[in-house]
Amino acid sequence: MNYRNLSINELHELLVKKEVTPLELAKEAIRLAKEDKNNAFEYIMEKEALEIASKLTVPEANNPLWGIPFVIKDNFSTKDVPTTASSNILSGYVPLYDATVMTKLLEAHAVPIGKTTLDELAMGGTGTTGHLGTTFNPHDKSHTRYVGGSSCGSAAATAAGIVPFALGSDTGDSTRKPASFAGLVGFKPTWSRISRFGLFPFTPSLDTVGIFSRNVKDSAYVLNVLAGRDEKDSTSSTKPVEDYTSLVGKSIKGLRIGVVKEILDTLKDKNAIDAFNKSLEGFKEKGAIVNYVHIPTEILSSLLPTYFVLSCAEATSNNACLDGIKYGPYYDGKTYEEVMMNARTKGFSELIKRRFVFGSYALMSENKNELFIRAQKNRRRIVEAVNKAFEECDVIYTPAAPSVAPKFTDSSDRLSDEYLIADNHLVLGNFAGLPSITVPIALINELPYGANLMTKAFEEKELFMFASVLEDISGLKNLVAKEDK
């Protein structure tokens, strides 16, 4: 039987009825993972998965994740399983402990199939900069298109139907952007809702765990397991965990959809515009009120530079531990400086080094006020603008990307009017720490295209409600890339 396009719910029913066993599902996922042609995997956890799955013999009817296979981005610490963050500086690194999200999924008896590729150290949005090279978009068999990043491998594995859900991370839009390109639901929670313990830090105040799935309710199921206070992450929220599936499918009649005029105005791709407008009509038909809300263009244009300054500065510091002394490949040297310099020169790609240089530059005492402090202040202005927009709506609704997944050969000026805002605005959710979800809304020439919803802090339940309505409007549920021939 083919399980590739089944949802967590559908698999759960089969598992409970014993029409399939966790071991069979794991074996099938491992087979697909081994056949993967998109460069989605850093490491296939064959031995571990089979061992875990073979112990799952008594179905748990009330546990939707029981026996469900999943993959996890390779920037989550996994005990005894190599973890590289797709960087040579961590080649051969085998962590001593599990990230809290990994522990929680194992305790829920989900079955890990593998560690997935990412842009090196999660810094990048193309899925092309990891040490194993480019990760491809499964919806394009000719391998000419980006899947997006940084959570490229998790997006590719879920879109290819290898697993029904995957964990990514999201610092700028690293889960929600690839979700748009890969026809997936891509979710990031309120900052602090899911423990970050064991997630390799990029920019702690922006970093969140991300969830990929092929329908909205599946994401809610996974959040039900992952959400909650963790003593190991002192920034994790003590707010009680809710049932995040409880409003899925409920009516949004009378609720206000806020469309950010200034973002929509930068959308140039005609098909994307049409798809978005069509979904707006759909919302209206469902009884929602569409309000145009405002975030000044000046604020939106500042998102990328602000993000770049803050994230590079913090990343420089967060990755200073990678010095070749404690773990990862050791390169010799006469002094400790030489040992560190050799490791960091050989271990990081040019792109990463450039970001570190920039991050250091932004923090140097002579530049700090002009760059780092100014970016911090601007972040506060951004958050104020988002909060103001929420005065006139219950959810902010925007296109998730300028277009469908671009081709590798598309030359584009990332700072042009077409890209500066439409390609970067999802970071609003990270700056403000708000829950945000990308849902596919159209297939344009057989390529998926997504839109994004964002609610106020800790309104995950409501977010999934809006998202499920959008899924209903588009009819694009459980989308799977065509199988490789």
Added chain:
Amino acid sequence: MEFEPVIGLEIHVELKTKSKMFSNAPVLFGKEPNTLVVPLDMAFPGTLPTVNKEAVIYAIRVCNALHMSIDHELHFDRKNYFYSDLPKGYQITQDKRPIGSEGYLEIVKDNKEVKRINIERLHIEEDTCKQLHFNTFTLLDYNRAGTPLIEIVSKPEMRSGEEAMKYVEKIRSIVVFSGVSDGKMEEGSLRCDVNISLKPLGSPVFGTKVEIKNINSISHIQKAIDFEIARQSKILNEGGSIRQETRRYEDSKKETILMRVKTDAVDYKYFPEGNITPIALSDEFINNAIKSCPELADSKKDRYMNNFGLNEYDAGQLIMDKDISDYYDEASKHTKAYKLLANWVNVDVISYLNKNNISIQSFPLSAIRLAELVDMVSSNDVNSNQAREIFNKMISDNLSASEAKKALGIVSQISDDEFIKKVINEVLDEFPNSIVDYKEGKGRALGFMIGQVMKKTQGKVNPKLTNDLLLEELKKR
């Protein structure tokens, strides 16, 4: 020309909390290298710091003892630099908002002058790992990595080696008595860096600052500073100029030695620690931290003098060592003879400890047993020579005072007034000439009569009491 030294101190104090500043690894000394380490201490990617509450309580106690204002919100920052002893590539510290600011302490100089030294800040941070350098390699011990530290930064208000030494002694006493640190310079649990410059007397302009690092005993502080003042004065008087440099003190040569010349100050690229959100400290939390602080040396000294009637010297001796004063406090719950007790602790106990080279913790005689012995002496049950014999017996045979006395066959002194008076009158009746001799001022007579009383009682009567009663009885004759 005459110069005025300008001296400021930065003191790092290791806190003796149960676990590390940001991880749950235990804080212990002298353990096998790299056995007290969890992934966070070695900066394994993805680990996150959690703030040690006990360390915050300790920091608050010291802030309070130093009369500082205490920040009601805890903020942490990162200090970024690459060094082999720094696992994360940054140290978590408090840059912008130290927990304590604007405090002071008072030192008493040898000439009894009291001087107030202002303190700029006290902040919480974490220790680095320990390095052992060899010719061709370096070994790293992560047991120390992440040990909680407080750094206390004085204003540059000290003017001599003596003042600096008194200042460090005072800080040491505070951290030890408040129970937050061992405060052992030799073991590195209290570390002191000195900043010193000279300026022409009365000049408002500061000279070039020299830093002296790695001073490992309190007495070396004074020696190092005195040497440095002389060294810098000589250079300046000869028309030279002072380089900005880091030096260390070499006790074998009694001089400071150049470690490195400082060029530009290192840019630590401080920014807020994103993995720890600011923590509100309630008034209740802060007050409890202060209330639960063990009694400090100054307060103990006052109490010994005002409540126990000790003189300043005895009280001062007792508070030289926290454990000794704790022992005294414990014993003082079981006897009212506070002065006598202080003598016993300051003389007999201390000399026993010194002779056997042990600390009070290993002293075999419990405080309550010493109190029993002191009571015996104070009630004239035994005389002081007998008491010393008993003291030794108690230690050697692990006995209580009464057990030791019995074992030694010491019989209680007779302190029954009526009985002693009866014997005295017998003696006076027998030796009327002695009464005459006494009245004529012959001093010998008194001793003779006491001797006769002793003879009649086999030496069991209390000598002092006998003396007093004899004088009384003589008046009646």
